[in-house]
Amino acid sequence: MKHVERGLAALASLALTAALLALGASPDAAASSKPPASVPGIEYISQPGDGAQRSSNGKGAAEMPISPDNPAGTEWLNDCFGSPDAQDPDGRVYNRFQWCQEYEFKNRYYKKVDGKPVLKGTNTMRFQAAAIGYNDTRATRIFFRAKTGQVKYDGWNPLEKRTVAPNLKLEITPECVPGANQPTTATCGVGRSPAKMEWAQWSNFPDWVYWDVSSIGGKGEDQVAFQQWRLYLNGASPGYELGTERGEGPPIGIRCDSADYFSNGAKRFPHACIYTNAYPVLTYKMTENPQVGQHIRDAQDNPNSTWPKKPKDGYSKRIPGKWHVSEGLRGAPLHRVPSRNESGTIADENERWKKSACGQNGGLNPWAPHYDATTGLPPYPSGLQCDEYPFSSTDEGASDPEWDFSVRAVDATDNTSAGSKLGKFYTNDRILMFLDDFWVNVVDA
Known part of the structure; x- marks a missing residue:
């Protein structure tokens, strides 16, 4: 099973308590600059x-x-x-x-x-x-x-x-x-x-x-x-x-x-x-990323319908990361790991196992020996890209030992667009490596 040296333990959310009108002692406030001359009266x-x-x-x-x-x-x-x-x-x-x-x-x-x-x-x-x-x-x-x-x-x-x-x-x-x-x-x-x-x-x-x-x-x-x-x-x-x-x-x-x-x-x-x-939530719109969005929906809502298939009968996939805002529900979170161009070994392993799961392309299999025709993604037309969920940049990606991931052939433009949004989300919501929980939500519009 995959083991990760967590850089920081997950910390509990800070409590937000006490009434606004409370008695207490005088504050400790840092002395600082005077106000600009254009702000009179203060x-x-x-x-x-x-x-x-x-x-x-x-x-x-x-x-x-x-x-x-x-x-x-x-x-x-x-x-x-x-x-x-x-x-x-x-x-x-x-x-x-x-x-x-x-x-x-x-x-x-x-x-x-x-x-x-x-x-x-x-x-x-x-x-x-x-x-x-x-x-x-x-x-x-x-x-x-x-x-x-x-x-x-x-x-x-x-x-x-x-x-x-x-x-x-x-x-x-x-x-x-x-x-x-x-x-x-x-x-x-x-x-x-x-x-x-x-x-x-x-x-x-x-x-x-x-x-x-x-x-x-x-x-x-x-x-x-x-x-x-x-x-x-x-x-x-x-x-x-x-x-x-x-x-x-x-x-x-x-x-x-x-x-x-x-x-x-x-x-x-x-x-x-x-x-x-x-709660950091990455949102994909079906109007903008219909193929990747449908892939994520199927992986979250009906994981056993996705590739690769489980090698054992009766063993169900449990694919994490779902956020359902209308019901206030959330599944197990995802966690960011260093990307492949940052020498991230988890991301490298995720990429290798993803390629093994969807290596059949026009009858060719450049990513053996892990590919199995009975469980891996069937052949798909050239020009499509193999999309994976959870993302290769997460600790929960395709190298998960229980095969709790999904791959699907999708349009290259759709896949590239979705990947760009993931990268911007990491920056805009300041998702720290290993520490921050985050979820994925797919909406119609």
Whole structure:
């Protein structure tokens, strides 16, 4: 049986728990650069110190924008905000590189009267937050803004509602969550100090403020680090310290790495941070890859109908990798291995056994001695290509000792197109060798 030295053990998904409105101590935030002069009204405070969903196959950004909806437009952001998941305390992981949230923060202000705390009023903000992971740097950029006009002042007396409540300060920042499964060789930091404005200024400020959460170091050859960050909102103001809430969002899981085998053409992506709470799913459309798509469907849904045939009666194939999004089901996952041009011995073995299974071509068999005419693919016309599933670049490929794979002769153009999409998927969803589970889904349109 095939044995693989796993570079890293599979790690459990990071827990996303806790309520948004929680009490706690002051944050550790990294001191950083001052805001650009073109962003008035924000006071960056220098301080000492340092659920899962299916991925929609997003790309990271090498040159990070100062707005999550620029320059590509608001399509992903509007779609993300429109989901009920975005209204949860931990927001929505839109895909492996993008996250969003639309939520509410309340700050209750008290004063002492005769030695007892008395509630003076409550300020409420409806805010939006978003994040995009870099694909050439070990960082993710966090964006924040109040929804225009979505700040309310409740319970204040009429005079204080106009003169006091809007002028109180509100401080915003992301912060790294200490002890969140990080390896001791990794560190997490926030690349700008907290932003602080009056409540009324936040309400009328149209732009996004942003910070970079970055990671250094990790485990293994790919320097993998699983870490977490969370949003922190603090409305403490002089004279109203007692009872003021410290708003801590639940931890949001990220994974950063320095794997050097990701590329798109000549462009390479040697570092990245992705969001962990998303299932990577490669989707093929029957309208674009009808022959490869049908092959994968048959292999997943009716594996015993596929070639090569099992040599033993009553012994059924179990071909992994199926994702059925409409039913929320998923089969055993697939795992990427080094490709043949990267001297990957598993991929080499997969290729040899695939050729043995479909070596009959016009009566010729150039890949003996493993080919067996009673179990291998029957002769097929020249000009077609032998397609295999699971892919040769996976640990579950044709060298599987139980013959849990399938081969089929398909159109060369279809096969080449499907292979190109697989390569782009590996990069766009940052599929690490041996570590990342992923699935394959075939849809009609």
